[in-house]
Amino acid sequence: MSIVALAGGVGGAKFVDGISKLVGSGELTVIVNTGDDFNHLGLKICPDIDTICYTLAGLANPETGWGRCGETWNAMETISRLGGPDWFQLGDLDLGLHLERSRCIQQGLTLSQVTLQICQAFAIKDRVIPMSDAEIPTLLLTDEGELSFQEYFVKRNCEPKILGIHFRGIEYAKPAPGVISAIQTADMIVFCPSNPWVSLDPILTVPGIRNAVMVKKPVIAISPIIGGRTVKGPAAKMFEEHGIKPSAFAVAEHFKEMLAGFVYDEVDKKLDNKIKELGIKTFTTNTLMETQMDRVRLADEVINFASE
């Protein structure tokens, strides 16, 4: 069994953690959004890769879904005291990773090489690959001007209205080594319940990835929208700002030309005919992952659905 999952941050991390518990070493490859990556305090920070790695390593903070459990905040305390930029909270355990990754990249390693080192050090049995080794920052054109993703997401708390989304430099980027071959040899491809606009679209826009996904079936997506809302993050708001009513149907339609199957929450069952009319097979279940057990159950259901 070979599964490729396309993932963003917290929602994606929870779902791939469920898959990871069900498959053997090396059977799961997670291709991770790097559009949220940014340079801060001289460090290269990769929020989605880190959330995925911490979660798969069992090191994630269960309260927040991101960051490390047992974290301390002493470096930030000093930065605040010195009047430095403290709008992006970096825990001490977490900082060690940013420092070491930045050092390795400075020394000439690629992001995918460093990510592999991190996975090995954390004894992660799955493959975690950034979508690209190139820097492809997601820029948001808003009513307050152009914002980087973290400025929009953390500093401005997703409040500005989005007028456009731009993945800077993506037309010149290449998928990271291993991305295309993993997709080509996969038995199934899953779009995690991540933000379509700023988590999955960046991955699918890296030249070569969408085409590789298109030839490979089955492709299954899990809706990050439940009852018209997101569990976390601005996906529903982004649909609205694109003039689209946020719903599981809207997610299915967003990805329709790639999907064989679509998994969404049973509270949205009434949308079933509409989604099926897109030519997509459907499966409904409880998609909210509140416990570790929810993750495994949902992953198991998705794998079974894909196998049908």
Added chain:
Amino acid sequence: MSIVALAGGVGGAKFVDGISKLVGSGELTVIVNTGDDFNHLGLKICPDIDTICYTLAGLANPETGWGRCGETWNAMETISRLGGPDWFQLGDLDLGLHLERSRCIQQGLTLSQVTLQICQAFAIKDRVIPMSDAEIPTLLLTDEGELSFQEYFVKRNCEPKILGIHFRGIEYAKPAPGVISAIQTADMIVFCPSNPWVSLDPILTVPGIRNAVMVKKPVIAISPIIGGRTVKGPAAKMFEEHGIKPSAFAVAEHFKEMLAGFVYDEVDKKLDNKIKELGIKTFTTNTLMETQMDRVRLADEVINFASE
């Protein structure tokens, strides 16, 4: 009263802390060695400035004399786990300062400007000025090859034999703004009980500083060598490797053309005639600063001695 102190790390920090307790705001200016500064994990680290600032701010770790009290080591734990360089221990509270200083320098601030900001944020009432805003790394030519100061001091635990000491680029460096004017307007200048070879010599070798010190009297030095040994660090070993018997006398002789007075430990009283023969007035007392009270008492004695 205007006092200028030339200082290195722990010994210098303890002594200037004593002076600081005795004088008013802005009356003490500490000119600090930056030869030990280095870049590590992409951060600019200034061990002596930090030891001085933490001590004057009452934030220093009383056990070690360097680093912060109440420190945690979580970032280093991650770096170790990832196989990164963990030979130079950086606490989390401390890391915050290195991150913010590096960020400010990246943005174009000078080291002396950032040091001023740190002093203000830490409510330090004294002036702390790096000897220069230029990078002047102390390089040690040893029997194991050329080592940077921290490689020699921390990584190699001062074990290699020193064949030569080089302050790279010092001939092109300028004193930081305020250094020369502070010396010129001082009522007294103190050479702290710091390593003559790698703490005080770098400061005195920055073009302009030695000449400014020479015209200004009184200049008082405090011996870092007590009973032929140092309290901390490789000063005694460095005298030996220069073919000089380590002693308070050796320290007095090292600085003789600049000194009006010399303070050394009463255990070395037998050296008094020899030191006086150098044309230097002497004062002996207990120079070991074990308690906070020792620092203030010694500082008081040195100030009184200088006033005579």
